[in-house]
Amino acid sequence: MTGSRQKRVVILGGGFGGVYTAKHLEKALGRRDEFEIVLVNKENYFVFQPMLPEVISGSIGMLDTVSPIRRLLPRTNLHVRDVESIDINSKTITTSPGFRPHAHIIEYDYLVLAMGNVTDFRGLRGLPEHAMPFKNLADAVQLRNHVIRALEEAAIEDDDPELRSQLLTFVVAGGGFSGVEVAAELNDFVREVARNYRSINPTELRVVLVHSQNRILPELSEKLALFAQKILMKRGVEVRLNTKLEAATGEEAILAGGEKIGTRTLVSTVPSSPHPIIDGLDLPKGKNGRLITNSFLEVEGAENIWALGDCAQVPQRDGGFCPPTAQHALRQGRTAAGNIVASIRGGKRSEFTFGGLGQMGALGHHSAVAQIMGVNISGFIAWWIWRTIYLLKLPGWGRRLKVASSWTLDLLLPAELVELKLTGSMGITQEHFEPGEEVFHQGDLGDRIYIIVNGEAEVVREDGDFEIILAKLGSGEYFGEMALLKQSTRGATVRCTAPMDTLSLPKREFSMLAAYLPQMRETLESVMEQRTRANAQKSARG
């Protein structure tokens, strides 16, 4: 099979590294289709990461930060799939199934690994359930929608000051470029649109940036970082240095040391981990689980495999390794493409020698910081340079035109305020609770049933000023079924007593399952009967 077909280069990942490798390979193809290029990416678009935070405020259109890969790479075969596994012995990639449940297997002759890294909340209590990452377009759109939803709710929740303050507090963890840009855009956005909410007072809004080190933007010089911090604070962002986010629940961000910030919106850009597929490869890894390459971007311990971008540890000329930035990834793409062509045709390989041009970060409201060729620039000029450089780097003149026109309109028009809800998922939800927190309160509507994965809770009935503890619940037990089966409000309060993870099923799904899984229903009903009897006795005694 392999002998009879063209040589095939397979690229995994459609970020800066992967897309620019394919682009330079296409250029090298010439007229003949000497080899085949396949790119596997889970989205059909390339994300222009540096502009992603602008999606939050809608200052550029939702789709303008991304470009369809098919338009950028007309001679590449794009597979919009997840990568399930890589087999370097049989030289095959298995991708996830599409409309029909068959796995697809793609054979390769040359492989490029450009899968980036992932934000990984594992091991941090409550973060997987309640913190939002900020990596791709879906994250940005979801954050934007969530923020608008929080404002809408705050506008009508006037009799619950605690909930109201949680809804109007926005916490961002991570003080690198990504976290700082998100905090700046989020802050600008909520302060601008809040004016449209008659019942929200601007002084009620809080945007908090939590950072574990003693200054933000470790990528930049101290002077520039301090300038950025001053600007953020002037605009109303609370900057918390030397502070680590340790845990989260649906209602609060919990800092190391135990301080709690009540919030319904928690974004975290840290910590990052290697992509699980890269992590699973039996190849030597460097710092942060990155693949070790030589200066030709060839992966150590493998043949005909190149790695680049955030998943690769590429040596720099002056010692050290390339930082994980777009400017490096896209230039690595050119080097990798050249070296692959050299492998196919024979020829001289070239080393990656780029040393970096500088760093830039936007701070919202026509302000930015930049360090270019050793020179510090800040304020409006930095912002203007930032815009111009990114505009020129955007792929395709069509996209440039659109973004330029959005930016122009943005100077004239108020921020977008539309919450784009896509229709209901019928979902099972995971939630984390900390001791003292209530899962639900006596008298609430019965909207879901909970299963305790681990941790503990107590069931409490309030009776005037008294509280009667009806039961203690632990791992594997469930609660909340009564109000659902009896179509009534909650008969008791359930309060967490030891850090607890739960799964919960909304009423509608629960009813469907209960109706068609007779065993489940019977079990539930008998448990309910026992509990009702036991509770009646306790209440009588209490």
Added chain:
Amino acid sequence: MTGSRQKRVVILGGGFGGVYTAKHLEKALGRRDEFEIVLVNKENYFVFQPMLPEVISGSIGMLDTVSPIRRLLPRTNLHVRDVESIDINSKTITTSPGFRPHAHIIEYDYLVLAMGNVTDFRGLRGLPEHAMPFKNLADAVQLRNHVIRALEEAAIEDDDPELRSQLLTFVVAGGGFSGVEVAAELNDFVREVARNYRSINPTELRVVLVHSQNRILPELSEKLALFAQKILMKRGVEVRLNTKLEAATGEEAILAGGEKIGTRTLVSTVPSSPHPIIDGLDLPKGKNGRLITNSFLEVEGAENIWALGDCAQVPQRDGGFCPPTAQHALRQGRTAAGNIVASIRGGKRSEFTFGGLGQMGALGHHSAVAQIMGVNISGFIAWWIWRTIYLLKLPGWGRRLKVASSWTLDLLLPAELVELKLTGSMGITQEHFEPGEEVFHQGDLGDRIYIIVNGEAEVVREDGDFEIILAKLGSGEYFGEMALLKQSTRGATVRCTAPMDTLSLPKREFSMLAAYLPQMRETLESVMEQRTRANAQKSARG
């Protein structure tokens, strides 16, 4: 309570009728806040319905068809909630809970019902599960994403011609304005973007418009409707007249008479039903369940309640009733607002006497049909009038500027091709199958477990050329658990034998539930054991 507060006008629904009522009420308010205006809508935006089909092709930005209600109505209190119930005796509205499970109750003195209607697939086999409605922004975005996904899948499904043809066939049911515009936009869009898919041949694309009557666009004169039909057909749309969509599965649209069209994309703009909340009101109803009003828009059988738009049956001067169009709804809003103010202040009520200006529909690609003041117009001029009128009617100059600039850019740039996937719902899915259809095939990946709600299926093992029927399954039984519990591929094929509705749970959710609902797991395991034993015996005998 009621005596001490301001009079409150509550408007249910944020479409043309509701928003224009609030707008005219705000105008009447003057400087003093003589009465309070509350508007309840489940989205925080107003949808400019006539432009919604343009979202499919992205010829205007995704958010440009909608306007934030808060910006349109700065003096109205907006509640972004679902209406759960209306109690006309106690004069209260109950809305759905938000972040916390409390119901909100809103008292009213004057009530405006402007809830529109809904597309209702109940009673049509498989349509609730597999047909997509086209009513709001989420529907439009979802359709667009689904179409792009189908193209992406077709691009890599080259070894399954049946699936490939289903993926490249798009069926729209309903030949009124909405269905015709959707078919026209969908057709333009897929034919334009398919050029970016190297492995898709334009001749493989099919867009089918299914309509139950003998001509499309019953709202227009026959001549104009025939013109529209000719244009659609010239562009490649297959128009099927006198044909009713009867049922659907995940793989086909089933027409009355039994003909089946293999498709993975089925949109239906019919049939429409009254809003369930209106349906539940104990008030006299007219045709199609609409509320009967007098010419002052007052609801018959109730006091201080007005109804307008698609949920109201408003008498017309020359006999008959107002058609359900935007031009009527927004003018009814003005009349209703005037009459409410007359009720509050005392004064003369006015009758609704508007007779209609005409009808317009876009056909994509700079073409439209219009019937204005009795004159028929078609082609480019109609399209130009269509654009101009709608542009002027868009609320707010900001929105107009954005749409005008999008339209201008659209003349220069190719159609958007980005699939905006929002992150995974963890969902339970409902599916419908027809006899002969396979739920899954022996050897497929085990990706979900199924529960039969009603209908029948057989479990078949293929053994070379032979088929052994292992079991017959009916209502309440489940299948597909084996591959999930054993982490393997499907050991047998399951084929539908009588029209069947199923619920299914994806692997991930199933595993979570099975792990924490011990009873469920035990039951499943014992059923699995029995089945394995029985199957082994049958296979041995077979």
